[in-house]
Amino acid sequence: MAQIEAEAQWLRDGILQKILKSGRLLDNYSEAKVDTFKVGDIEIDVIGLAEAFMVTFCYRAIVNFEYDGEKYQRKFVVKKTPPMPPDVYESIQFEQLFTNEINFYTKILPEIKKATGGKFSAPRYFYSELNQYSAVVILENFAVDRWRVTKDRVGLTLEHAMIAARHLGNFHGFSYALKHKNPEKFAKLTDDLKESRYANENMNPEWALTLKTSLKRVEKATETYQPQIEKEFVHKFNSLIADYFNYGKQRVAPREPLATLCHGDYVRNNVAYRYNDKDEPLEVMMFDYQTLRVSSPMIDLSVFLALALYADVRYPNLDDIFDEYVSELHDSYRREAHDDVPDSLSRLELIKEYVRFLPYSVSITSNFLAALVEPSDISIEEMIKNPPSEKEIIERTMTAGGELVDREIAHQIKEMLELSQLYEVPIDDGIDVNTLKKE
Numbered sequence: 001m002a003q004i005e006a007e008a009q010w011l012r013d014g015i016l017q018k019i020l021k022s023g024r025l026l027d028n029y030s031e032a033k034v035d036t037f038k039v040g041d042i043e044i045d046v047i048g049l050a051e052a053f054m055v056t057f058c059y060r061a062i063v064n065f066e067y068d069g070e071k072y073q074r075k076f077v078v079k080k081t082p083p084m085p086p087d088v089y090e091s092i093q094f095e096q097l098f099t100n101e102i103n104f105y106t107k108i109l110p111e112i113k114k115a116t117g118g119k120f121s122a123p124r125y126f127y128s129e130l131n132q133y134s135a136v137v138i139l140e141n142f143a144v145d146r147w148r149v150t151k152d153r154v155g156l157t158l159e160h161a162m163i164a165a166r167h168l169g170n171f172h173g174f175s176y177a178l179k180h181k182n183p184e185k186f187a188k189l190t191d192d193l194k195e196s197r198y199a200n201e202n203m204n205p206e207w208a209l210t211l212k213t214s215l216k217r218v219e220k221a222t223e224t225y226q227p228q229i230e231k232e233f234v235h236k237f238n239s240l241i242a243d244y245f246n247y248g249k250q251r252v253a254p255r256e257p258l259a260t261l262c263h264g265d266y267v268r269n270n271v272a273y274r275y276n277d278k279d280e281p282l283e284v285m286m287f288d289y290q291t292l293r294v295s296s297p298m299i300d301l302s303v304f305l306a307l308a309l310y311a312d313v314r315y316p317n318l319d320d321i322f323d324e325y326v327s328e329l330h331d332s333y334r335r336e337a338h339d340d341v342p343d344s345l346s347r348l349e350l351i352k353e354y355v356r357f358l359p360y361s362v363s364i365t366s367n368f369l370a371a372l373v374e375p376s377d378i379s380i381e382e383m384i385k386n387p388p389s390e391k392e393i394i395e396r397t398m399t400a401g402g403e404l405v406d407r408e409i410a411h412q413i414k415e416m417l418e419l420s421q422l423y424e425v426p427i428d429d430g431i432d433v434n435t436l437k438k439e
Contacts, residue, residue: 003046004044004046004059007044007059007061007078008042008044008061011039011042011061011063011078012039012042015127015138016037016039016063016065017034017037018127019126019127019138020034020037020067021034022126022127024124024125024126024127025074025126026067026072028068029067033067033068036066036067036068036069037065037066037067038065038066038067039063039064039065040063040064040065040066040071041062041064042061042062042063042064043061043062044059044060044061045059045060045061046058046059047059047060047077049375049376049377049378051149052149052269053269053368053371053372053375054269055092056079056080056081056082057079057080057081057082058077058078058079058080059077059078060075060076060077060078060141061075061076061077061078062074062075062076063075063076074140075140075141075143075144076126076138076139076140076141077123077138077139077140077141077142078136078137078138079136079137079138079139080134080135080136081094081098081133081134081135081136086133088204089133090200091200091202091203091204092204093196093197093199093200094135095130095135095194096194096195096196096199097135097196097290097291098128098130098135098136098137098290099130099192099193099194100193100194100196100289100290100291100292100293101128101137101288101289101290101292102128102130102137103192103193103292104289104292105122105125105128105137105139105289106125106128107189107192108189108190108261108292109122109125111185111189112174115174115178115336116174121147121283121285122285122286122287123139123140123142123285123287124139124140125137125138125139125140126138126139126140139287142272142285142287145274146274146275147272147273147274147285148272148273148275149268149269149271149272149273150268150273152268153268153269153372153373153375154268154307154308154309154310154369154372154373155309155310155313156268156308156309156313157281157313158313158317158321159280159281160273160281160284160308161304161305161308161309161313161314161317161321162320162321162324163273163281163282163283163284164266164271164284164304164308165301165304165321165322165324165325165328166324166325166328167271167283167284167285167286167328168263168266168297168300168301168304168325168328168329169324169325169326169327169328169329169330169331169332170328170329170331170332171261171263171286171332172260172261172262172297172300172329172332173328173329173330173331173332173333173335173336174332174333174336175260175261175262176260176329176333176337176345177332177333177335177336177337177339178261178336179260179261180337180339180342181336181337181339186261189261190261190294193292193293193294195249195293196264196290196291196292196293197248197252197264197291198245198248198249198252201245203244203245206383206387206388206393209390209393209394209397210367210393210397211241211244211367212242213393213394213397213398214363214366214367214397215238215241215242215366216398217366217397217398217406217409218234218237218238218362218366218409218413219231219234219238220398220406221405221406221407221409221410222234222409222410222413224406224410225406225407225410225411226410226411226413226414229413229414229417233413233417234413236427236428237359237362237413237416237427239433239436239438240359240427240428240431240433240436241359241363241366242436242437242438243436243437243438244363246435246436246437247359247360247431247436248360250430250431250432250435251356251357251359251360251430251431252264252293252295252296252299252360253295254293254294254295254296255296255430257342257344258296258297258298258344258345258349258350258353259294259295259296260294260295260296260297261292261293261294262292262293262294262295262296262297262299262300263286263289263291263292263300264289264290264291264292264293264295264299264300265288265290265291265303266286266299266300266301266303266304267303267304267307267308268304268307268308268372269288270286270287270288271284271285271286271287272284272285272287273285296353296356296357297329297350297353298350298353298354298356298357299357299360301322301325301354302354302357302358302360302361303360303361303364305318305321305361306361306362306364306365306412307361307364307365307368307369307372310408311407311408311411311412311415314415315411315415318415322347322350322351322354323347325350326347326350329345329350330345333345348423351419351423352423352425354419355416355419355420355423355425355427355429356425356427356429356430358412358415358416358419358420358427359416359427359428361412362409362412362413362416365408365409365412366409367397369401369405369408369409370396370397370400370401370405371400372401373400373401373402373404373405374400374401374402374405376396376400
């Protein structure tokens with residue numbers, strides 16, 4: 001309760017006035033009438049771990065106010081960094097994460113909106129701050145336009161997957177067209193983006209132990225539920241991912257000719273769907289652009305399919321989902337570039353790139369899927385104050401989500417092996433394995 005009151009006071013004491021004076025709160029704002037602005041009731045609803053996994057402190061705020069004698073209401077989502085020691089703040093790379101998100105809303109999104117005639121869906125931006133050890137972003141609560149995240153944390157339907165694939169294809173196709181037809185503008189829009197995941201090699205010890213333990217779970221799960229897979233292949237995968245920092249840094253680095261603007265963390269809790277009256281998904285919208293980067297488009301598609309879908313949907317329908325993605329990418333490219341799609345963006349080249357990214361996406365499944373299936377009830381602030389013991393970390397990493405997670409991990413190893421063989425793309429293709437640290 002005290003925290004909620006403090007947040008309401010923080011909004012009331014100056015932030016709302018700053019938003020007002022920026023011209024973003026009201027279309028009819030006039031400096032001559034600033035004294036007529038009066039803040040009324042503020043309702044705050046904290047977004048907890050039961051709703052979405054996040055390392056930031058987030059809440060919805062409903063603000064009632066008066067301006068020039070008229071009554072108004074605005075619904076916000078406020079995202080803030082929680083209080084924490086500087087070394088933890090830096091290890092999470094909050095500065096880079098918030099820099100990217102602020103750049104998207106203030107620099108990149110206006111250009112996308114202009115180029116697409118305002119057709120690109122994104123939450124409305126109101127305010128941001130980036131301080132030495134704290135950061136804030138305030139956006140409109142997209143629920144006012146009938147958008148919402150899926151009720152299911154994982155195991156989405158084929159319909160959800162198809163819509164998400166189309167949206168990604170459209171976004172990546174637009175980005176490629178901009179890059180090819182106006183490279184100077186593309187560079188100008190993206191040159192301020194910061195490495196938000198692999199800039200700091202000094203990994204938090206608890207996170208390092210989680211990653212190490214998750215590889216043991218991969219071995220055990222695969223041996224139990226996909227025993228036909230040779231241990232040598234699983235060992236090859238684990239050897240790649242064991243040096244999480246160096247492998248990831250190499251894998252996500254922009255490589256031509258496939259590098260383009262990517263969301264970077266296209267997962268269920270970073271997208272919202274608009275539904276019809278029958279609760280059928282109609283379209284999808286990305287948000288949370290903290291990991292925005294220039295990279296391979298498969299950083300987005302591979303991670304979404306690995307974390308949002310279970311094998312019973314992904315495995316039999318992969319070709320159809322991929323065709324949907326490629327078709328939309330090609331249509332978007334032709335529409336924006338007024339030119340033929342280059343051979344480098346053919347279906348074959350894109351699916352080979354998908355195979356290259358499977359170790360990356362499967363590694364995320366191995367350590368994050370359990371958190372979606374069986375969410376922790378401990379917030380990041382509580383973890384910082386009372387870090388779990390090594391025994392507790394190992395126990396949760398090996399068992400959370402139970403058999404469901406184990407079967408999914410094992411099946412993704414199977415899919416990776418089959419696709420690697422089918423398209424003759426080794427899972428370490430494009431990685432300098434000699435630079436990876438050995439366990």
